Amino acid sequence: MDVSGLVVAPGFIDAHTHSDTAAIDGAEGRLDTAQVSASVVQGVTTEIAGNCGQSVFPGRYSGLAALSRAHTTSAIGRVNHLASLIGHGTVRAAVVGLSARAASASEITRMAAVVDEALAGGAVGFSTGLIYTPGSYADTAEVTALARVAARHGKPYVTHLRNEMAGVEGALEEAIAIARNSGAALHVSHHKTAGKFAWGRTEVTLARLAGLRDAGMDVTCDVYPYTAGSTALGAMLPPWAHDGGPARLLERLRDAGQRDLLRKAIAEGVPGWENTVGNGGWDRIVVAGAPRHAGYQGRTIADLAGSAGVDALDLVAELLLDEDGDVTIISHSMREDDVRRVLAAPFAMVGSDGVPKPGLPHPRWAGSFARVLGHYAREVGLFGLPEAVRKMTGAPAARFGLPDRGVLRDGAHADLVVFDAARISDRATFAEPLLPPTGVRLVVVGGSVVVRDGVVTKARPGRVLAC
Structure with a gap:
C-alpha cells in the first residue's frame, strides 16, 4: 500500500472506556454497528475497560446476570482488543452487597482474594469509582487494603476520585494517600475540576501531581477532550x-x-x-x-x-x-482552560470515557482521538503531532503493562493506524454523536485490516488481552 504523505502510527489505546460488553450488546442487537465500532473507526485498536469501579470481569462477580455472559466475548469476536481492570464496586457488590455500610475485616479479606485472582488472571489494574455506590460506601482503609494487592502484582490503582468538584483537592489527597500506603502506582481517571466552585483548580491539582512525579512517585492521569461529562x-x-x-x-x-x-x-x-x-x-x-x-x-x-x-x-x-x-x-460542567491544561500535562494520556449506549451518547466515544489530533494538536497547537500520538499509544501501553503495543518496530504487535495529519478531524457532535472522523485511512488490528477509508471490514481479530 502506498501511504506517501500519510502518518503511520501505532494503533491508539483508549485509556478509559466503559465498553466492557459492547461486542456482546452488538451481537445481541442492543447496539448497532455504528455504536459498537465508533472507537475503532478513529484508530483505536485497544480499549481499557473496567473503569470507575465497575467491571464485568470476572463474570461471576459482576452481580448482574445480563453481564455474566462476558466470557462469551471471544466466541462473538471483536473488531479491536479489550483489556480490563478489576472494579472495586463489582467486587464489593458481590462480597458485601449494596448496603451503605463499612466492610468487615473478613469481607475485606474476601475482596482482596477476588482482586488477587483477577489480577493474576490478567486484569491490568484495580479501579475504583468513589462517587458511585457501592464503592462510595468504602472508607480509605478498605480501598488501601485492596490497592496493596494491585501493588503486589505491579499493577496500578486507577481511580475516579471521590470528588471532582468543590472537594477535588481533598479527594486527590485521598488517592495519593492510598497509593503511598499501598505501594501501588496511581492513575487518576478522566482528571477534571468540574462545577463552578472548582473551575481553574487544575492549576493546583496538576502542580501537585507534577511535584509527586518529580519526587519519584509513579502517577499519571487520563483526560477526554471535552468540557462535558456523562454518567447515569x-x-x-x-x-x-x-x-x-x-x-x-x-x-x-x-x-x-x-x-x-x-x-x-x-x-x-x-x-x-x-x-x-x-x-x-x-x-x-x-x-x-x-x-x-x-x-x-x-x-x-x-x-x-x-x-x-x-x-x-x-x-x-x-x-x-x-x-x-x-x-x-450529559453534564456540561467543565471549563475549556482546565481541559487544555490537563491535556497538555506530560503525564496525561487520552481516554475517551466512552459509553456505547443507544440514544444521543456523548460524542467522545466517536470523536476523542480525532479531536486531539485535529483540533488540539494541529489547530490549537497545544502540542506537536509526536506528543499527541504518544499520549494515545506508548503512554497508555506503559501505564497498563501492554508489552509490544503502542510502538512501531519489528516484532511488535501489528496494531496500526494510518491517517492524514492535515485532514484528520472529529465530526461527532452532541446532536449527531456517532459521526465518524475524517482523515483516517486504515486501521489494522493483529495484522488484519479492520477499517479501510472509514468502512469497517468483516475481520474480527480482536481479543481480550491479559497482562
Whole structure:
C-alpha cells in the first residue's frame, strides 16, 4: 500500500472506556454497528475497560446476570482488543452487597482474594469509582487494603476520585494517600475540576501531581477532550438514596416524603457527596439515553421540567421510574482552560470515557482521538503531532503493562493506524454523536485490516488481552 504523505502510527489505546460488553450488546442487537465500532473507526485498536469501579470481569462477580455472559466475548469476536481492570464496586457488590455500610475485616479479606485472582488472571489494574455506590460506601482503609494487592502484582490503582468538584483537592489527597500506603502506582481517571466552585483548580491539582512525579512517585492521569461529562442520571442523587441497590432507589422515588428529602439534599448538600446538580444546576444536565422517552433525549432536565410545569426532582424521579433506573445524561460542567491544561500535562494520556449506549451518547466515544489530533494538536497547537500520538499509544501501553503495543518496530504487535495529519478531524457532535472522523485511512488490528477509508471490514481479530 502506498501511504506517501500519510502518518503511520501505532494503533491508539483508549485509556478509559466503559465498553466492557459492547461486542456482546452488538451481537445481541442492543447496539448497532455504528455504536459498537465508533472507537475503532478513529484508530483505536485497544480499549481499557473496567473503569470507575465497575467491571464485568470476572463474570461471576459482576452481580448482574445480563453481564455474566462476558466470557462469551471471544466466541462473538471483536473488531479491536479489550483489556480490563478489576472494579472495586463489582467486587464489593458481590462480597458485601449494596448496603451503605463499612466492610468487615473478613469481607475485606474476601475482596482482596477476588482482586488477587483477577489480577493474576490478567486484569491490568484495580479501579475504583468513589462517587458511585457501592464503592462510595468504602472508607480509605478498605480501598488501601485492596490497592496493596494491585501493588503486589505491579499493577496500578486507577481511580475516579471521590470528588471532582468543590472537594477535588481533598479527594486527590485521598488517592495519593492510598497509593503511598499501598505501594501501588496511581492513575487518576478522566482528571477534571468540574462545577463552578472548582473551575481553574487544575492549576493546583496538576502542580501537585507534577511535584509527586518529580519526587519519584509513579502517577499519571487520563483526560477526554471535552468540557462535558456523562454518567447515569441516578448519580445525580445522594449516596443514601441508593442504599440497598437499584430496587430500593426506585422505592424511595415513589415516596413523596423521600423526594422532599432528595430535594433538600441537593439544595443543601451532603457531607462528602459531590452533588453535581448543586455545583451547576439542572439546566446543565441533558438527557442522553432514555429508551422509552426518546423525545427527552438532547433536552435539559430544567427545560423538560419547565415544559411540563413540574419540579425538576419530580420529573427526574418519574423518568427514572419509567425507565427502571436506566437513564444516561450529559453534564456540561467543565471549563475549556482546565481541559487544555490537563491535556497538555506530560503525564496525561487520552481516554475517551466512552459509553456505547443507544440514544444521543456523548460524542467522545466517536470523536476523542480525532479531536486531539485535529483540533488540539494541529489547530490549537497545544502540542506537536509526536506528543499527541504518544499520549494515545506508548503512554497508555506503559501505564497498563501492554508489552509490544503502542510502538512501531519489528516484532511488535501489528496494531496500526494510518491517517492524514492535515485532514484528520472529529465530526461527532452532541446532536449527531456517532459521526465518524475524517482523515483516517486504515486501521489494522493483529495484522488484519479492520477499517479501510472509514468502512469497517468483516475481520474480527480482536481479543481480550491479559497482562
